[in-house]
Amino acid sequence: MSSGNWVIGISGASGAIYGVRLCEVLLDLGLDVHLIITDAGWRVLQDEHDWSATRRQEVLEKHFGGRAGSFEYHPVANIGATVASGSFRTKGMVVIPCSMGTLSGIAHGSSDNLLERTADVMLKEGRKLILVPRETPLHAIHLENMLTLTRMGVRMIPAMPAFYNRPRSIDEMVDFLVGKVMDSMEIDHSLYRRWGDIDEQPRP
Template identity: 70%
Template sequence: MKKGWVVGITGASGAAYGVTLVKELLSRSLPVHLVITEAGWRVLHEELDWVVTRRKETLDAEFGGYPASYEYHSVKDIGASIASGSFRTEGMVVIPCSMGTLSGISRGASDNLLERTADVMLKEGRRLILVPRETPLHAIHLENMLTLARMGVRLIPAMPAFYQRPETIEDIISFLVGKVLDNMDLDHELFRRWGEGNDYNREQTEDRKD
């Protein structure tokens, strides 16, 4: 049985990143353990019009019908399976990751299930990927990220690229989610990679032939 991934969604802007990642994992037959903070639910409502008063029905409508299944854990359930190192997973992605959650993880606070599960990833040596979304950044933000980077945490800020010529918001979301999948060692075709169909490189080669 596949061990699956933990995905955390927090109150930072960019809820669509987390939702898209969950769908990409489920479509690859990879089980997902989902944790959403209370602030995360607020942003899901504000940005994606999720009906947060009927959480189970909303989650089933979004994530049902895929080859793999998801399991939702309340952020308050500190005794959930994923809170223990004996429960095996491939790793964890927090997407988007608020600066408050990032701070708690960097301090080992474990004040809720999301922070505790991230702490489990660190102590068990499993993959932990954070997608911070904040601007501008002050010194405390940067110091917390440096602390985590030194521990081997992968930090993938929500910074879009434009060399693939995005035409829609979905294109921008796909690029960021694709970068996360790269760091999960999962194949995808969510964006055109640098050098693929690059007109500039082709033109330079033709110029040299002339």
């Protein structure tokens, strides 16, 4: 199993549940999480999860505190945070979900906020960078930005559910996508049944 610090970014695309669930699983596995949430990401968390955007640290402690691993929240405006430096060691970074605005900023090296700067650090240091884009439909600029980053070694895992395992709930669909992300992080998990597993049986 992979270990160490991971940076998790949550930007302002719909699907904040993916980022929340990934943090829960990593922390329950005893891994340490450095969390960056954009202001638009907080708006989505408020709209989709009723999380208060005015009591941010308190909300995060309520949902992520007391688990096997530890988390540290870095405000997106704090460009001097530890994760903004290449000398700070991390295993890599996942932006989940990743808005098209954030993806564009990363693709063009803008570093306008801590999330984009940290992603830029991952690129320059040759560490894992995994993006979970969540938008539809996609136009040419979106696709070109994804291609630019993919050519640099960034892993793109679009927020697309699968149905071969016959999910019975939204939670199972979320766990499938989070599990696919964790596969790319090289972290063992049992969030979904894999195609061809010996226990794979047709459901009634």
